[in-house]
Amino acid sequence: MALLGEALYHDTLLSGDGTVSCATCHGLETGGVDRLPVSTGVKNQRGPINAPTVYNSAHNFVQFWDGRAATLEEQAAGPVENPLEMGDQWPEVVKKVAASESYRPQFDALFDGEVNTATITKAIAEFERTLVTPDSAFDKYLKGDKAALTEKEKRGALLFAESGCTSCHTGSYFGGESYQKLADSYFEARGGEMTEADNGRFNVTGEEADRHMFKVPMLRNIAVTPPYFHDGSAPDLETAVTIMAHHQLGLDLSKEDAAAIVAFLGSLTGEYKGVPLDKMASN
Template identity: 55%
Template sequence: METEKPAAPTEPILPLPDSADVDMDKVLLGRSLYFDTALSGDGTVSCATCHMLEHGGAEPRKTSIGIGGQIGPINSPTVLNSSYNFVQFWDGRAKDLQEQAAGPVENPSEMGAKWENVVKRLAKNEEYAAAFAKLYEDGITKDNATDAIAEYEKSLITPSRFDAYLKGDDTAITDAEKQGYATFKEVGCTACHSGINVGGAMFQKLGLVKDYFKDRGTEITEADLGRFNVTKNEAEKHFFKVPTLRNVELTSPYLHDGSRATLEETVKVMGTYQLGRELTAAQVNSIVTFLKTLTGTLPAHAKP
Protein backbone atom coordinates (compact mmCIF):
# COMPACT_ATOMS: atom_id res chain seq x y z
CA MET A 1 0.00 0.00 0.00
CA GLU A 2 1.43 3.40 -1.05
CA THR A 3 1.94 5.95 1.66
CA GLU A 4 0.54 9.37 0.94
CA LYS A 5 3.06 12.11 0.25
CA PRO A 6 3.14 14.76 2.96
CA ALA A 7 1.45 17.99 1.87
CA ALA A 8 3.89 20.58 0.53
CA PRO A 9 4.63 23.30 3.08
CA THR A 10 2.63 26.48 2.54
CA GLU A 11 4.91 29.16 1.19
CA PRO A 12 4.67 32.79 2.36
CA ILE A 13 5.01 33.94 -1.28
CA LEU A 14 2.35 33.18 -3.89
CA PRO A 15 3.02 32.79 -7.63
CA LEU A 16 1.87 35.33 -10.19
CA PRO A 17 -0.53 34.17 -12.88
CA ASP A 18 0.96 33.87 -16.40
CA SER A 19 -1.13 36.79 -17.63
CA ALA A 20 -3.59 39.38 -16.34
CA ASP A 21 -7.32 39.36 -17.05
CA VAL A 22 -7.68 42.71 -18.82
CA ASP A 23 -9.52 44.44 -21.68
CA MET A 24 -6.81 44.59 -24.36
CA ASP A 25 -8.40 47.50 -26.23
CA LYS A 26 -8.26 49.58 -23.05
CA VAL A 27 -4.73 48.31 -22.39
CA LEU A 28 -3.48 49.54 -25.76
CA LEU A 29 -5.17 52.93 -25.32
CA GLY A 30 -3.72 53.15 -21.81
CA ARG A 31 -0.28 52.27 -23.17
CA SER A 32 -0.46 55.18 -25.64
CA LEU A 33 -1.43 57.55 -22.82
CA TYR A 34 1.27 56.19 -20.48
CA PHE A 35 4.03 57.05 -22.95
CA ASP A 36 2.50 60.35 -24.11
CA THR A 37 4.11 63.60 -22.95
CA ALA A 38 0.87 65.41 -23.91
CA LEU A 39 -0.32 64.56 -20.39
CA SER A 40 2.16 67.09 -18.95
CA GLY A 41 1.91 70.87 -18.83
CA ASP A 42 4.79 71.56 -21.22
CA GLY A 43 4.80 68.33 -23.23
CA THR A 44 8.08 67.01 -21.77
CA VAL A 45 7.04 64.46 -19.13
CA SER A 46 5.10 61.20 -19.43
CA CYS A 47 4.26 58.45 -16.92
CA ALA A 48 7.19 56.53 -18.43
CA THR A 49 9.62 59.35 -17.52
CA CYS A 50 9.64 58.18 -13.90
CA HIS A 51 8.29 54.64 -14.32
CA MET A 52 10.64 53.23 -16.93
CA LEU A 53 9.90 49.72 -18.13
CA GLU A 54 13.58 49.14 -18.90
CA HIS A 55 14.40 50.01 -15.28
CA GLY A 56 12.00 47.57 -13.66
CA GLY A 57 9.11 50.07 -13.80
CA ALA A 58 11.00 52.56 -11.60
CA GLU A 59 13.80 55.06 -12.29
CA PRO A 60 17.61 55.16 -12.03
CA ARG A 61 17.52 58.36 -9.92
CA LYS A 62 17.32 58.97 -6.18
CA THR A 63 14.13 60.98 -6.65
CA SER A 64 11.99 61.88 -9.65
CA ILE A 65 12.59 64.76 -12.05
CA GLY A 66 9.40 66.57 -13.02
CA ILE A 67 8.33 69.39 -15.31
CA GLY A 68 10.94 72.13 -15.76
CA GLY A 69 13.63 69.89 -14.26
CA GLN A 70 12.13 70.05 -10.75
CA ILE A 71 13.60 67.51 -8.36
CA GLY A 72 10.85 65.52 -6.66
CA PRO A 73 10.80 64.51 -2.99
CA ILE A 74 10.73 60.71 -3.27
CA ASN A 75 11.95 57.69 -5.25
CA SER A 76 9.40 56.39 -7.77
CA PRO A 77 7.98 52.98 -6.84
CA THR A 78 7.75 50.39 -9.61
CA VAL A 79 4.61 50.28 -11.75
CA LEU A 80 5.15 46.57 -12.51
CA ASN A 81 2.74 44.22 -10.69
CA SER A 82 1.35 47.31 -8.94
CA SER A 83 -2.25 46.09 -9.21
CA TYR A 84 -1.34 43.66 -6.41
CA ASN A 85 -0.51 46.48 -3.96
CA PHE A 86 -3.22 47.06 -1.36
CA VAL A 87 -2.92 50.84 -1.87
CA GLN A 88 -0.81 53.05 -4.15
CA PHE A 89 2.05 55.52 -3.48
CA TRP A 90 4.56 55.10 -0.65
CA ASP A 91 2.13 56.79 1.75
CA GLY A 92 -0.94 54.92 0.47
CA ARG A 93 -2.85 58.06 -0.46
CA ALA A 94 -4.51 56.46 -3.51
CA LYS A 95 -6.85 53.51 -3.07
CA ASP A 96 -6.23 52.03 -6.53
CA LEU A 97 -4.35 52.45 -9.81
CA GLN A 98 -6.99 54.70 -11.38
CA GLU A 99 -6.84 57.14 -8.46
CA GLN A 100 -3.04 56.97 -8.56
CA ALA A 101 -2.92 57.73 -12.31
CA ALA A 102 -4.88 60.97 -11.82
CA GLY A 103 -2.46 62.48 -9.27
CA PRO A 104 0.89 63.13 -11.02
CA VAL A 105 -0.75 64.85 -14.02
CA GLU A 106 -1.89 67.78 -11.83
CA ASN A 107 1.03 67.74 -9.39
CA PRO A 108 2.90 71.00 -10.10
CA SER A 109 6.30 69.39 -9.45
CA GLU A 110 5.58 66.25 -11.50
CA MET A 111 3.63 66.63 -14.77
CA GLY A 112 2.29 70.10 -14.00
CA ALA A 113 -0.87 70.01 -16.14
CA LYS A 114 -4.61 70.47 -15.59
CA TRP A 115 -6.85 67.58 -16.59
CA GLU A 116 -9.22 70.00 -18.30
CA ASN A 117 -6.41 71.06 -20.65
CA VAL A 118 -5.14 67.50 -21.13
CA VAL A 119 -8.63 66.38 -22.22
CA LYS A 120 -8.80 69.23 -24.76
CA ARG A 121 -5.35 68.34 -26.08
CA LEU A 122 -6.24 64.66 -26.45
CA ALA A 123 -9.52 65.53 -28.19
CA LYS A 124 -7.55 67.21 -31.01
CA ASN A 125 -5.88 63.89 -31.81
CA GLU A 126 -8.05 61.88 -34.23
CA GLU A 127 -6.67 58.50 -33.14
CA TYR A 128 -7.43 59.21 -29.49
CA ALA A 129 -10.90 60.57 -30.33
CA ALA A 130 -11.73 57.37 -32.24
CA ALA A 131 -10.26 55.01 -29.61
CA PHE A 132 -12.08 56.70 -26.70
CA ALA A 133 -15.36 56.86 -28.66
CA LYS A 134 -15.16 53.11 -29.31
CA LEU A 135 -14.52 52.22 -25.65
CA TYR A 136 -16.40 54.86 -23.66
CA GLU A 137 -19.87 56.30 -24.21
CA ASP A 138 -18.78 59.74 -23.04
CA GLY A 139 -15.52 59.75 -25.00
CA ILE A 140 -12.44 61.55 -23.69
CA THR A 141 -12.68 62.45 -19.99
CA LYS A 142 -10.27 62.42 -17.07
CA ASP A 143 -12.00 59.34 -15.62
CA ASN A 144 -11.82 57.44 -18.89
CA ALA A 145 -8.17 58.36 -19.47
CA THR A 146 -7.18 57.21 -15.97
CA ASP A 147 -9.30 54.06 -16.40
CA ALA A 148 -7.35 53.17 -19.56
CA ILE A 149 -3.97 53.92 -17.95
CA ALA A 150 -4.92 51.77 -14.94
CA GLU A 151 -5.98 48.91 -17.24
CA TYR A 152 -2.59 49.06 -18.99
CA GLU A 153 -0.80 49.08 -15.63
CA LYS A 154 -2.86 46.08 -14.45
CA SER A 155 -1.54 44.17 -17.45
CA LEU A 156 2.11 44.72 -16.46
CA ILE A 157 2.67 41.52 -14.55
CA THR A 158 6.06 39.84 -14.74
CA PRO A 159 6.14 36.10 -14.02
CA SER A 160 9.64 35.01 -13.01
CA ARG A 161 11.73 31.88 -12.55
CA PHE A 162 10.73 31.94 -8.90
CA ASP A 163 7.05 31.75 -9.87
CA ALA A 164 7.82 28.67 -11.97
CA TYR A 165 9.52 27.18 -8.90
CA LEU A 166 6.50 27.94 -6.71
CA LYS A 167 4.29 26.23 -9.28
CA GLY A 168 6.31 23.04 -8.97
CA ASP A 169 9.28 23.32 -11.36
CA ASP A 170 12.10 22.41 -8.98
CA THR A 171 14.72 23.08 -11.66
CA ALA A 172 13.61 26.69 -12.28
CA ILE A 173 16.01 28.03 -9.63
CA THR A 174 19.46 26.85 -8.54
CA ASP A 175 20.47 25.32 -5.21
CA ALA A 176 22.16 28.62 -4.23
CA GLU A 177 18.91 30.48 -5.01
CA LYS A 178 16.89 27.98 -2.95
CA GLN A 179 19.33 28.52 -0.08
CA GLY A 180 18.83 32.28 -0.49
CA TYR A 181 15.07 31.84 -0.23
CA ALA A 182 15.54 29.74 2.91
CA THR A 183 17.74 32.49 4.40
CA PHE A 184 15.18 35.16 3.41
CA LYS A 185 12.52 33.25 5.38
CA GLU A 186 14.84 32.31 8.26
CA VAL A 187 15.93 35.85 9.16
CA GLY A 188 12.36 37.19 9.06
CA CYS A 189 12.04 39.09 5.76
CA THR A 190 8.70 37.41 5.04
CA ALA A 191 7.10 39.15 8.04
CA CYS A 192 6.57 42.04 5.60
CA HIS A 193 7.60 40.76 2.18
CA SER A 194 5.12 38.00 1.47
CA GLY A 195 2.02 37.27 -0.60
CA ILE A 196 1.70 37.49 -4.38
CA ASN A 197 3.70 40.74 -4.65
CA VAL A 198 6.40 39.86 -2.09
CA GLY A 199 5.32 43.05 -0.30
CA GLY A 200 2.76 45.75 -1.05
CA ALA A 201 0.23 44.42 1.45
CA MET A 202 0.79 46.53 4.58
CA PHE A 203 2.29 49.70 6.01
CA GLN A 204 5.41 49.36 8.13
CA LYS A 205 7.63 51.77 10.02
CA LEU A 206 11.05 52.44 8.52
CA GLY A 207 13.26 52.10 11.56
CA LEU A 208 11.04 49.60 13.35
CA VAL A 209 13.71 48.49 15.82
CA LYS A 210 16.36 51.24 15.42
CA ASP A 211 16.06 54.90 14.43
CA TYR A 212 16.82 54.94 10.69
CA PHE A 213 16.41 58.70 10.31
CA LYS A 214 18.67 59.58 13.25
CA ASP A 215 21.42 57.38 11.81
CA ARG A 216 20.88 58.71 8.27
CA GLY A 217 21.94 62.06 9.68
CA THR A 218 20.19 64.34 7.19
CA GLU A 219 17.24 66.63 7.77
CA ILE A 220 13.84 64.94 7.90
CA THR A 221 11.76 65.90 4.88
CA GLU A 222 8.00 65.91 4.46
CA ALA A 223 8.33 62.75 2.33
CA ASP A 224 10.09 61.03 5.26
CA LEU A 225 6.90 61.36 7.34
CA GLY A 226 5.20 58.76 5.13
CA ARG A 227 1.69 57.73 6.11
CA PHE A 228 1.47 60.60 8.63
CA ASN A 229 1.05 63.00 5.69
CA VAL A 230 -2.25 61.29 4.88
CA THR A 231 -3.68 60.55 8.32
CA LYS A 232 -1.99 63.22 10.53
CA ASN A 233 -1.75 60.47 13.13
CA GLU A 234 1.53 60.87 15.09
CA ALA A 235 1.73 57.09 15.53
CA GLU A 236 2.05 56.70 11.75
CA LYS A 237 5.12 58.89 11.27
CA HIS A 238 7.73 57.16 9.09
CA PHE A 239 5.28 54.40 8.08
CA PHE A 240 5.38 53.45 4.40
CA LYS A 241 3.73 50.91 2.17
CA VAL A 242 6.07 47.91 2.13
CA PRO A 243 7.44 47.83 -1.43
CA THR A 244 7.23 44.80 -3.67
CA LEU A 245 10.50 42.94 -4.15
CA ARG A 246 9.56 41.73 -7.62
CA ASN A 247 12.13 42.98 -10.19
CA VAL A 248 14.06 44.61 -7.34
CA GLU A 249 17.33 43.72 -9.10
CA LEU A 250 16.41 46.35 -11.73
CA THR A 251 15.06 49.22 -9.62
CA SER A 252 18.14 50.77 -7.96
CA PRO A 253 18.47 53.09 -6.07
CA TYR A 254 16.48 51.76 -3.13
CA LEU A 255 14.21 52.91 -0.27
CA HIS A 256 11.79 55.84 -0.41
CA ASP A 257 14.72 58.26 -0.22
CA GLY A 258 16.78 56.51 -2.91
CA SER A 259 19.67 56.47 -0.44
CA ARG A 260 21.02 52.98 -1.13
CA ALA A 261 22.63 52.13 -4.46
CA THR A 262 22.95 48.35 -4.15
CA LEU A 263 20.77 45.46 -3.07
CA GLU A 264 23.52 44.29 -0.72
CA GLU A 265 23.51 47.63 1.15
CA THR A 266 19.72 47.66 1.27
CA VAL A 267 19.39 44.13 2.63
CA LYS A 268 21.92 45.00 5.35
CA VAL A 269 20.00 48.19 6.23
CA MET A 270 16.76 46.21 6.45
CA GLY A 271 18.40 43.68 8.75
CA THR A 272 19.61 46.42 11.09
CA TYR A 273 16.58 48.72 11.17
CA GLN A 274 13.65 46.36 10.53
CA LEU A 275 14.76 43.04 11.99
CA GLY A 276 17.28 44.11 14.64
CA ARG A 277 19.85 41.75 13.16
CA GLU A 278 23.35 42.39 11.87
CA LEU A 279 23.24 40.10 8.87
CA THR A 280 26.53 38.48 7.89
CA ALA A 281 28.01 39.04 4.42
CA ALA A 282 27.15 35.42 3.60
CA GLN A 283 23.49 35.94 4.63
CA VAL A 284 23.27 39.19 2.66
CA ASN A 285 24.75 37.65 -0.49
CA SER A 286 22.51 34.61 -0.16
CA ILE A 287 19.36 36.76 0.13
CA VAL A 288 20.44 38.89 -2.86
CA THR A 289 20.98 35.72 -4.90
CA PHE A 290 17.36 34.78 -4.14
CA LEU A 291 16.01 38.28 -4.85
CA LYS A 292 17.37 38.10 -8.40
CA THR A 293 15.05 35.15 -9.11
CA LEU A 294 12.15 37.62 -8.77
CA THR A 295 13.19 39.42 -11.97
CA GLY A 296 10.40 38.62 -14.38
CA THR A 297 9.47 38.95 -18.04
CA LEU A 298 7.38 41.86 -19.30
CA PRO A 299 4.32 40.93 -21.36
CA ALA A 300 4.82 41.23 -25.13
CA HIS A 301 2.46 44.23 -25.37
CA ALA A 302 4.16 46.26 -22.62
CA LYS A 303 6.23 48.49 -24.90
CA PRO A 304 4.79 50.47 -27.82
Protein backbone atom coordinates (compact mmCIF):
# COMPACT_ATOMS: atom_id res chain seq x y z
CA MET A 1 0.00 0.00 0.00
CA ALA A 2 2.91 2.32 0.77
CA LEU A 3 4.16 1.80 -2.80
CA LEU A 4 0.83 2.93 -4.21
CA GLY A 5 0.88 5.86 -1.81
CA GLU A 6 4.40 6.76 -2.91
CA ALA A 7 3.27 6.92 -6.55
CA LEU A 8 0.22 9.03 -5.69
CA TYR A 9 2.38 11.31 -3.52
CA HIS A 10 4.55 12.11 -6.54
CA ASP A 11 1.72 12.32 -9.09
CA THR A 12 0.65 15.70 -10.49
CA LEU A 13 -2.57 13.97 -11.63
CA LEU A 14 -3.91 14.95 -8.20
CA SER A 15 -3.84 18.66 -9.05
CA GLY A 16 -6.32 20.70 -11.06
CA ASP A 17 -3.90 21.75 -13.80
CA GLY A 18 -1.57 18.76 -13.61
CA THR A 19 1.44 20.75 -12.39
CA VAL A 20 1.60 20.11 -8.64
CA SER A 21 2.06 16.98 -6.52
CA CYS A 22 2.58 16.55 -2.79
CA ALA A 23 6.29 16.30 -3.57
CA THR A 24 6.30 19.77 -5.17
CA CYS A 25 6.06 21.28 -1.69
CA HIS A 26 7.38 18.35 0.32
CA GLY A 27 10.37 17.17 -1.72
CA LEU A 28 11.92 14.14 -0.09
CA GLU A 29 15.40 15.22 -1.20
CA THR A 30 14.99 18.65 0.33
CA GLY A 31 14.13 17.68 3.90
CA GLY A 32 10.45 17.05 3.13
CA VAL A 33 9.82 20.77 2.55
CA ASP A 34 10.08 23.33 -0.27
CA ARG A 35 12.52 25.63 1.54
CA LEU A 36 10.37 28.66 0.78
CA PRO A 37 8.99 31.08 3.37
CA VAL A 38 5.48 30.20 2.15
CA SER A 39 4.49 27.53 -0.38
CA THR A 40 3.67 28.05 -4.05
CA GLY A 41 0.79 26.01 -5.49
CA VAL A 42 -1.03 25.74 -8.82
CA LYS A 43 -0.78 28.77 -11.13
CA ASN A 44 2.19 29.99 -9.08
CA GLN A 45 -0.03 31.17 -6.26
CA ARG A 46 1.62 31.90 -2.94
CA GLY A 47 0.02 30.29 0.10
CA PRO A 48 -0.31 31.90 3.54
CA ILE A 49 2.05 29.70 5.55
CA ASN A 50 5.34 27.76 5.66
CA ALA A 51 5.32 24.06 4.74
CA PRO A 52 6.31 21.73 7.60
CA THR A 53 8.24 18.56 6.79
CA VAL A 54 6.50 15.27 5.97
CA TYR A 55 9.38 13.33 7.53
CA ASN A 56 8.21 11.79 10.81
CA SER A 57 4.87 13.59 10.45
CA ALA A 58 3.15 10.40 11.62
CA HIS A 59 4.57 11.21 15.06
CA ASN A 60 2.76 14.54 15.34
CA PHE A 61 -0.15 14.41 17.80
CA VAL A 62 -2.19 16.38 15.25
CA GLN A 63 -1.43 17.68 11.74
CA PHE A 64 -0.99 21.30 10.50
CA TRP A 65 0.38 24.26 12.45
CA ASP A 66 -3.06 24.78 13.97
CA GLY A 67 -3.87 21.09 14.46
CA ARG A 68 -6.96 21.14 12.26
CA ALA A 69 -6.46 17.56 11.02
CA ALA A 70 -6.40 14.69 13.50
CA THR A 71 -4.80 12.11 11.21
CA LEU A 72 -2.55 11.88 8.14
CA GLU A 73 -5.53 10.58 6.14
CA GLU A 74 -7.59 13.62 7.07
CA GLN A 75 -4.59 15.87 6.39
CA ALA A 76 -3.99 14.44 2.89
CA ALA A 77 -7.54 15.28 1.83
CA GLY A 78 -6.86 18.99 2.40
CA PRO A 79 -4.21 20.11 -0.14
CA VAL A 80 -5.98 18.50 -3.11
CA GLU A 81 -8.98 20.83 -2.79
CA ASN A 82 -7.05 23.84 -1.48
CA PRO A 83 -7.29 26.39 -4.33
CA LEU A 84 -3.84 27.77 -3.48
CA GLU A 85 -2.21 24.33 -3.34
CA MET A 86 -3.41 21.60 -5.75
CA GLY A 87 -6.65 23.29 -6.79
CA ASP A 88 -8.61 20.17 -7.73
CA GLN A 89 -11.87 18.54 -6.55
CA TRP A 90 -11.97 15.04 -5.09
CA PRO A 91 -14.67 13.70 -7.47
CA GLU A 92 -12.39 14.75 -10.37
CA VAL A 93 -9.29 13.21 -8.80
CA VAL A 94 -11.16 9.95 -8.13
CA LYS A 95 -12.25 9.84 -11.79
CA LYS A 96 -8.69 10.46 -13.03
CA VAL A 97 -7.13 7.86 -10.73
CA ALA A 98 -9.85 5.29 -11.52
CA ALA A 99 -9.25 5.81 -15.26
CA SER A 100 -5.50 5.29 -14.91
CA GLU A 101 -4.23 1.97 -16.28
CA SER A 102 -1.31 1.95 -13.87
CA TYR A 103 -3.34 2.50 -10.69
CA ARG A 104 -6.28 0.18 -11.41
CA PRO A 105 -4.58 -3.15 -10.64
CA GLN A 106 -3.21 -1.76 -7.38
CA PHE A 107 -6.62 -0.53 -6.21
CA ASP A 108 -8.09 -3.91 -7.26
CA ALA A 109 -5.52 -5.76 -5.20
CA LEU A 110 -5.54 -3.51 -2.13
CA PHE A 111 -9.05 -2.08 -1.93
CA ASP A 112 -11.30 -4.46 -3.92
CA GLY A 113 -11.26 -1.95 -6.75
CA GLU A 114 -12.64 0.86 -4.58
CA VAL A 115 -11.17 4.16 -5.80
CA ASN A 116 -12.40 7.00 -3.60
CA THR A 117 -11.12 9.77 -1.35
CA ALA A 118 -10.76 7.38 1.58
CA THR A 119 -8.67 4.77 -0.27
CA ILE A 120 -6.47 7.36 -1.99
CA THR A 121 -5.72 9.24 1.23
CA LYS A 122 -5.26 5.93 3.08
CA ALA A 123 -2.55 4.89 0.60
CA ILE A 124 -0.80 8.27 0.80
CA ALA A 125 -0.91 8.23 4.61
CA GLU A 126 0.53 4.69 4.69
CA PHE A 127 3.41 5.94 2.55
CA GLU A 128 3.95 8.90 4.88
CA ARG A 129 4.20 6.48 7.82
CA THR A 130 7.31 5.05 6.13
CA LEU A 131 8.99 8.48 6.08
CA VAL A 132 11.02 7.88 9.20
CA THR A 133 14.59 9.07 9.70
CA PRO A 134 16.65 6.94 12.10
CA ASP A 135 20.40 6.96 12.75
CA SER A 136 21.11 10.62 13.38
CA ALA A 137 24.40 11.35 15.16
CA PHE A 138 22.34 12.02 18.29
CA ASP A 139 20.67 8.59 18.07
CA LYS A 140 24.04 6.92 17.59
CA TYR A 141 25.32 8.72 20.68
CA LEU A 142 22.32 7.57 22.72
CA LYS A 143 22.97 4.01 21.57
CA GLY A 144 26.44 4.19 23.07
CA ASP A 145 28.68 5.56 20.31
CA LYS A 146 30.28 8.26 22.45
CA ALA A 147 32.27 9.60 19.49
CA ALA A 148 29.11 10.33 17.48
CA LEU A 149 28.75 13.83 18.97
CA THR A 150 31.36 16.57 19.06
CA GLU A 151 32.04 18.48 22.29
CA LYS A 152 30.17 21.45 20.84
CA GLU A 153 27.12 19.33 20.00
CA LYS A 154 27.14 17.83 23.49
CA ARG A 155 27.36 21.29 25.06
CA GLY A 156 24.48 22.37 22.82
CA ALA A 157 22.36 19.42 23.98
CA LEU A 158 22.94 20.45 27.61
CA LEU A 159 22.15 24.09 26.87
CA PHE A 160 19.00 23.07 24.99
CA ALA A 161 17.77 21.22 28.06
CA GLU A 162 19.04 23.64 30.70
CA SER A 163 17.67 26.73 28.93
CA GLY A 164 14.18 25.22 28.98
CA CYS A 165 13.71 24.48 25.26
CA THR A 166 12.63 20.99 26.32
CA SER A 167 9.65 22.37 28.23
CA CYS A 168 7.91 22.81 24.87
CA HIS A 169 10.02 20.73 22.48
CA THR A 170 9.28 17.53 24.40
CA GLY A 171 9.79 13.83 23.75
CA SER A 172 12.10 11.95 21.43
CA TYR A 173 11.07 14.07 18.42
CA PHE A 174 11.60 17.32 20.36
CA GLY A 175 8.07 18.53 19.69
CA GLY A 176 4.89 17.45 17.95
CA GLU A 177 3.19 16.68 21.25
CA SER A 178 1.42 19.89 22.31
CA TYR A 179 0.25 23.40 21.42
CA GLN A 180 2.14 26.35 22.82
CA LYS A 181 1.77 30.08 22.45
CA LEU A 182 4.14 32.03 20.25
CA ALA A 183 4.84 35.10 22.43
CA ASP A 184 3.16 38.44 21.62
CA SER A 185 6.62 40.03 21.70
CA TYR A 186 7.58 37.82 18.73
CA PHE A 187 4.92 39.46 16.57
CA GLU A 188 5.84 42.94 17.83
CA ALA A 189 9.48 42.36 16.92
CA ARG A 190 8.66 40.81 13.55
CA GLY A 191 6.45 43.71 12.53
CA GLY A 192 4.44 43.68 9.32
CA GLU A 193 0.75 42.97 8.98
CA MET A 194 -0.84 40.36 11.22
CA THR A 195 -2.19 37.59 9.00
CA GLU A 196 -4.93 35.03 9.47
CA ALA A 197 -2.21 32.36 9.71
CA ASP A 198 -0.73 34.25 12.69
CA ASN A 199 -3.90 33.42 14.67
CA GLY A 200 -2.82 29.78 14.87
CA ARG A 201 -5.15 27.46 16.75
CA PHE A 202 -7.65 30.31 17.25
CA ASN A 203 -8.73 29.74 13.62
CA VAL A 204 -9.93 26.27 14.62
CA THR A 205 -11.51 26.85 18.04
CA GLY A 206 -12.50 30.52 18.00
CA GLU A 207 -11.28 30.64 21.62
CA GLU A 208 -9.37 33.80 22.51
CA ALA A 209 -6.97 31.73 24.64
CA ASP A 210 -5.90 29.89 21.48
CA ARG A 211 -4.78 32.98 19.59
CA HIS A 212 -1.11 32.53 18.54
CA MET A 213 -1.12 28.93 19.77
CA PHE A 214 0.74 26.61 17.39
CA LYS A 215 1.60 22.96 17.41
CA VAL A 216 5.17 22.88 18.72
CA PRO A 217 7.16 21.67 15.70
CA MET A 218 9.35 18.60 15.98
CA LEU A 219 13.03 19.49 15.71
CA ARG A 220 14.32 16.30 14.12
CA ASN A 221 15.96 17.16 10.75
CA ILE A 222 15.42 20.83 11.52
CA ALA A 223 18.80 21.77 9.98
CA VAL A 224 17.56 20.78 6.49
CA THR A 225 14.18 22.57 6.56
CA PRO A 226 14.81 26.33 6.43
CA PRO A 227 13.31 28.87 6.61
CA TYR A 228 11.68 28.63 10.03
CA PHE A 229 8.42 29.39 11.87
CA HIS A 230 4.87 29.31 10.53
CA ASP A 231 5.55 32.55 8.64
CA GLY A 232 9.00 31.50 7.41
CA SER A 233 10.43 34.63 9.04
CA ALA A 234 13.73 33.12 10.24
CA PRO A 235 16.06 32.38 7.30
CA ASP A 236 18.50 30.22 9.25
CA LEU A 237 18.69 28.11 12.36
CA GLU A 238 20.84 30.54 14.34
CA THR A 239 18.18 33.24 13.90
CA ALA A 240 15.41 30.81 14.87
CA VAL A 241 17.22 29.65 18.01
CA THR A 242 18.04 33.20 19.08
CA ILE A 243 14.43 34.31 18.55
CA MET A 244 13.07 31.30 20.46
CA ALA A 245 15.38 31.90 23.44
CA HIS A 246 14.54 35.62 23.54
CA HIS A 247 10.76 35.51 23.07
CA GLN A 248 9.81 32.11 24.49
CA LEU A 249 12.24 32.02 27.41
CA GLY A 250 13.34 35.63 28.02
CA LEU A 251 16.93 34.56 27.49
CA ASP A 252 19.53 36.34 25.40
CA LEU A 253 21.97 33.67 24.26
CA SER A 254 25.61 34.52 23.60
CA LYS A 255 26.77 33.85 20.04
CA GLU A 256 28.73 30.82 21.27
CA ASP A 257 25.76 29.34 23.11
CA ALA A 258 23.43 29.86 20.15
CA ALA A 259 26.02 28.21 17.89
CA ALA A 260 26.30 25.24 20.24
CA ILE A 261 22.53 24.74 20.24
CA VAL A 262 22.54 25.00 16.43
CA ALA A 263 25.28 22.35 16.34
CA PHE A 264 23.21 20.09 18.61
CA LEU A 265 20.13 20.56 16.39
CA GLY A 266 22.30 19.60 13.41
CA SER A 267 23.05 16.29 15.13
CA LEU A 268 19.32 15.47 14.89
CA THR A 269 19.48 15.02 11.11
CA GLY A 270 18.67 11.38 10.34
CA GLU A 271 18.67 9.07 7.35
CA TYR A 272 15.99 8.07 4.87
CA LYS A 273 16.60 4.75 3.12
CA GLY A 274 20.15 4.82 4.44
CA VAL A 275 21.03 8.27 3.06
CA PRO A 276 21.52 11.18 5.48
CA LEU A 277 18.96 13.90 4.70
CA ASP A 278 21.75 16.47 4.32
CA LYS A 279 23.62 14.29 1.81
CA MET A 280 20.79 13.85 -0.67
CA ALA A 281 21.06 14.90 -4.31
CA SER A 282 19.71 18.41 -3.93
CA ASN A 283 21.73 19.38 -0.87
